[in-house]
Amino acid sequence: MKHITEDLLRAVGVSLIVLSFTVAGAVAQKSDHPALAPPVTSPAEKAAIQAFENQVKDYVKLHNQVREQAPKLSKDATPEQIQTYRTTLEGSLRNARKGAKRGDLFTPDIASFIRRTLKNEFQGKDRKDLRDIAFETELQGVVLRVNYPYAASAELSEMPATLLAKLPQLPKEVRYRFVGRNLLLVDRESNVILDFMPDALP
Amino acid sequence: MRKFLSSKLLLVALVVASLCTAAPAQKLNGSTPKNDSATSPVKLALPLKDGSLRFAVIGDTGSGSSKQSDVGNMMVQYRAAFPFEFVLMMGDNLYGGETPQDFEKKFAEPYRKLLSDKVKFYATLGNHDQPLQVNYENFNMNGKEYYRFKKGNVAFYSLNSNYMDKKQVAWLESELAKDTSEWKVCFFHHPPYSSAKKHGSDGQLREVVEPIFVKYGVDVVLTGHDHVYERIKPQKGIYYFVSGAGGQLRTGDVKESSPLIEKSYDQDMHFMLFEVAGDQMYFQAISRTGETIDSGVITRRKK
DSSP: OHHHHHHHHHHHHHHHHHHHHHHHHHHHHOOOOGGGOOOOOOHHHHHHHHHHHHHHHHHHHHHHHHHHHSOOOOTTBOHHHHHHHHHHHHHHHHHHTTTOOTTSSSOHHHHHHHHHHHHHHHOSGGGHHHHHHHTTOOOTTOOOOTTSBOOTTSOOOOBOHHHHTTSOOOOTTEEEEEETTEEEEEETTTOBEEEEETTOOO | OHHHHHHHHHHHHHHHHHHHHHSSOBOOSSOOOOOOOTTOOOOOOSOOOTTOEEEEEEOSOTTOOHHHHHHHHHHHHHHHHSOOOEEEEOSOOSOSOOSHHHHIIIIITTTHHHHHTTOEEEOOOOTTOOGGGGGBGGGTOTTOSSEEEEETTEEEEEOOTTBOOHHHHHHHHHHHHTOOOSEEEEEOSSOSSOOBSSSOOOHHHHHHHHHHHHHTTOOEEEEOSSSSEEEEOOBTTBEEEEEOOSSOOOTTOBOTTOTTEEEEEOSSOEEEEEEEETTEEEEEEEETTSOEEEEEEEEOOOO
16 A cells, blocks of 8 residues: 555656646747737738748748758868858759749738838837848848849848747748848748848838 | 934945945956066966866957958967867858858968867857858857857857847747756847947847846857947846957947946957856957957856
């Protein structure tokens, strides 16, 4: 009887420990940061966001197929290996996306939502920091053409964290980027411009 | 009654004054040259304690200019007296192009001696850095745009302030929440606090990261972006440094009237040295020509 009680207590103790770790882990994963709260969206906007995210997912599938055929890039690569990888990936992606044009990903529906979000985020005196950051990067040698690379020598704008939280979420292979007043969607590794919205910033 | 009130007020003032001066970095008394040569520019202001952790900090380096190499050479001279184990890079590691020649001219060449002496560099990405730098063998980023590593009793977090998305914020919170290291140091490119005219404080980044730093007891934050040196007055118990003149310089860019400044320097390029021994973190900022531009010690807060 004593053994049974001890075993039972031990089992309960272990369960409690496991449970506490699980709860702690779950809490740690969830960020309740007020500055990162998602935007309030209408059903139509929700549908537009979903459609956009699906299209981006389709692009990522293509990216991964192309990537499979590029030379592998290790985590401790030489500059030559990095250059070879980037140029191969860029060429293959451009080839695979022949005929891609502006508005393929930033369709009118999602563009409208993004413009509204940017307008909301950028208005008000307390948003001066945001405007300063977004307007900081000039066009400096960046040719805005879909399926062409963003110049490697050009500066990259900082994407404000509070704004990133409000825009549709992207997978790690794709990035938003501001250049002047334009919002770009670029492939992270190859720098190929996937689409852009001219004069997106209010 | 008035006398009683006056002495009470004086007492309160003294207590407030002592609270304000207890925690901040204190100046180290005197500098101790550890180099035998009478002509050596090395004037070390660090204690060189047994078993301490020693590292250097450089930021905004990748210009490939002769002055960047001067800073690299001065680091070598100081390393003879203060054998630091690794270097933290604050971003903008390569300006204006990333061909193999750029990697050579703007990184490998200026720090060749340190690299050959097996000094490890840990980089973070600046606004002039392409994401694939994370795969470069000598930046030790292990293919990641944000990462953590630990040395002795110090945990280092390299963050990508170019793109602080929800995933990165969640990762940072999750890692810090379980981190039991005595010291927590975060480094990234854009400064949450800065008195420079060109960029200045990055308020929107601060809005997101500062509450996390405070909540999880980050001790020190190292940044670059503004091409000056600045030690910020402690903010919410955290020590912030701007070290963005390792290869670029904006002379006269510091807004001298800024209330944030504890110490600043915008007349030449610089690098920094750090020494961590138990609850003390000693630091020294050194100009391109070897002059000490700032030094002190930070005592770890009880958490």
